[in-house]
Amino acid sequence: MFIYDSVQKTKLKFESLEEGKVSLYVCGPTVYDDAHLGHAKSALVFDLLCRVLEAEGYDVFFARNITDIDDKIINKAKELGISTTEIAERYSASYHQDMAAIGVRPPTLEPKATESIDAMCAMIQKLLDKKHAYTIRNGDIYFDTASDAKYLTLSNRQSSENVSRVEKVSEKRNDADFALWKAVHDESVSFDSPFGKGRPGWHLECSAMIERYVRKEGTEYAVDIHGGGADLLFPHHENEAAQTRCAGDHELAKYWMHNGFVTIDGEKMSKSLGNSFFLKDALKAYDGEVLRFYLLSTHYRSDFNFNEEDLIASKRRLDRLYRLKKRLFGLSSPTVETEFRQHLLEALGDDLNVSRAYALVDELISSANEALDLNPKDKPYRQILLSSLSAIEEILGFGGKNPYLHFQFGLNESDKERINDLVAKRTEAKKIKDFAASDALRDELTALGVSIMDTAEGTFWEIRD
């Protein structure tokens, strides 16, 4: 496995801290609204990484947090007149639902910030003890960035001179110093701590939760891989790394992975543009699996420009896989190790080269169709083929559904009944060679968005995009 490390800016051979085991921590969402396509992309990328690592035989411990306390959650709660807990629960649930819809498996562990306050306090205390943090008069606790010689080395920034846009607090020792703990003096949401009532700083959450839930004693790094969106490199990950190295005797992550951004029709996602922003909206129009296939189709480090035209092209590519599955429908056989699976892992093992993996899938489909055209009854061949297809499902996470249902997205039972009825009538007309009637029926079906295909096994239909 090779991984591009976004700190060293080079592709590295992956060597886990502990033989056969991988610890992966990914920054999860702040649950104050529904998940958008960017959340989906990030979740998909690391879901794929997990699948590949597991397929390579690693025992993967994957943690992805939920930030369930934050100013934005508080604001949303005020806006809707309900508690922050309700907000967090509502959007955690919708996050889980949306991610499941695109085939993102749940992480091994999903720590919540509000359930980890003690871990955060413990870390703050360490930082205070080691003089890497200080308290100002109002009770806020800040990280002293000047006390960490390695500060800014993660994101490769020269000095903190240009990092001056964070809030100006006159008592801060350095402009770049960030809050570890914010004291709360009014009635707003707060947690009790040895430092008084307050709320934790966002950057602290991940460091503390990694330390508490993921890290094994004695390792040089807290985790093997730390991931997240490209925007998190600075300041979030820079700050996390600083906290971890200053509070303990180890660095945070051996490998850093950052996924690219999702734009929509070339524009940065924004609510004001009113474009298909939320994943749940995209899921109304397209099958979750189609969205998975599409969002995963380009390299994870590249920016991804989401648009419907490309999505449809992508769906057509996935359709080919399902048409092949239709040809094999009803067959089952024990899964055997295939060369194809090896090739797939080889491609994905190269810093998740999905394009190469997809090309392999395409080539598999073409050669399979060709072979089945020549010799439809070749049993050993079909067994290998079915095994290859299950490798696609296992590693890439698509292609596992009933192939007929894939082509019936968005239809209810009465729609299907009506279509089946028309198809049956057309078959009757064809039987008596009344082609005028059968063509008229096909036109009717076409008008319904249904495409007809006559095969040796009978007539099949698909809903078209």
Add this chain to the structure above:
RNA sequence: GGCGGCAUAGCCAAGCGGUAAGGCAUGAGCCUGCAAAGCUUUGAUCCCCGGUUCGAAUCCGGGUGCCGCCUCCA
């Protein structure tokens, strides 16, 4: 202003020094009552200029054009 990324056929997109994967769309053929599906086939010298090299889309220098981060953010 500082830091970083990208530029490959109509579109999406691999490629990491040896003479351009794959998909969508398009044209043609086979198959079909006709279609659809499937199969075969059709097309780029890689933003521009210069350099290194026997050889560069791939390395170096200089342009041009997009984009991201530097503020909460996947």
